[in-house]
Amino acid sequence: MRIIIMGPPGVGKGTEASMLEAQFNIPHVSTGDIFRALFRTDDPIGIEAREYIDKGLLVPDELTNRIVETRFRTEDVHHGFIFDGYPRNVAQAEAFTKFLNERNWKVDTVINVDTKDETIIERLSGRRVCPKCGATYHIVSNKPRIENICDNDQTELIQRKDDKPETIKNRLEIYHRETKPVIEYYRKAGLLVNVDGSGDIENTHRQVLKIIGDLKW
Ligand code: ADP
Ligand code: AMP
Numbered sequence: 369m370r371i372i373i374m375g376p377p378g379v380g381k382g383t384e385a386s387m388l389e390a391q392f393n394i395p396h397v398s399t400g401d402i403f404r405a406l407f408r409t410d411d412p413i414g415i416e417a418r419e420y421i422d423k424g425l426l427v428p429d430e431l432t433n434r435i436v437e438t439r440f441r442t443e444d445v446h447h448g449f450i451f452d453g454y455p456r457n458v459a460q461a462e463a464f465t466k467f468l469n470e471r472n473w474k475v476d477t478v479i480n481v482d483t484k485d486e487t488i489i490e491r492l493s494g495r496r497v498c499p500k501c502g503a504t505y506h507i508v509s510n511k512p513r514i515e516n517i518c519d520n521d522q523t524e525l526i527q528r529k530d531d532k533p534e535t536i537k538n539r540l541e542i543y544h545r546e547t548k549p550v551i552e553y554y555r556k557a558g559l560l561v562n563v564d565g566s567g568d569i570e571n572t573h574r575q576v577l578k579i580i581g582d583l584k585w
């Protein structure tokens with residue numbers, strides 16, 4: 369199964385992709401997570417990417433496409449994947465299609481989760497993440513068992529720098545300008561399915577499971 373989950377920042381792509389990964393044992397690939405892992409280890413690509421990430425800007429395509437290609441050097445993704453956060457503009461979508469075509473691989477479906485900006489702002493501003501294992505929580509809708517402590521490893525949760533109000537505004541603008549045209553790109557390719565992301569986590573998950581159940585794979 370080869371799936372792309374797209375949608376505005378904070379709609380719940382990562383939350384959903386992690387649930388699918390656990391349920392179907394298919395690797396979840398988040399370019400945002402890869403960049404954050406690289407800058408934690410002082411990798412030069414991570415340091416370069418951080419300049420853009422902290423401002424809420426897109427990392428240049430050349431660098432982003434390169435980390436995706438590098439991810440494909442590990443075999444697990446040859447048999448299936450759940451991409452989240454990539455592609456994020458039409459140039460990346462074209463590069464990804466070319467990359468997959470060259471290997472005779474096809475995306476089965478592109479799941480576009482959406483909701484209104486007001487909800488996005490609430491989700492992003494209440495998001496807390498574990499700096500150790502990357503688990504994502506929300507101060508209201510997805511609380512850890514003990515306040516501000518990761519359920520998996522008892523590490524204290526942090527707020528992402530790019531989840532601060534000024535940066536959220538930039539990210540939403542960029543989403544509307546650069547990422548939204550990718551919806552049309554995949555609609556034309558006959559791959560797009562829409563999911564209403566305004567309900568709770570379970571509601572989104574139920575809709576996604578229905579889509580996956582309808583696929584022939
Ligand atoms: P994305 O990967 O799209 O940026 P996340 O999966 O990190 O988004 O979710 C953003 C925030 O919203 C997180 O704090 C998460 O716990 C919370 N969240 C995710 N899906 C929902 C939902 N359907 N309802 C309420 N909160 C949600
Ligand atoms: P995310 O974790 O998906 O919210 O991504 C966090 C940040 O990483 C984004 O705001 C961008 O700065 C960067 N990023 C992640 N994926 C991409 C991508 N496909 N293209 C460009 N920048 C990206």
Ligand code: ZN
Nearest residue numbers: 498501518521
């Ligand atoms: Zn953790």
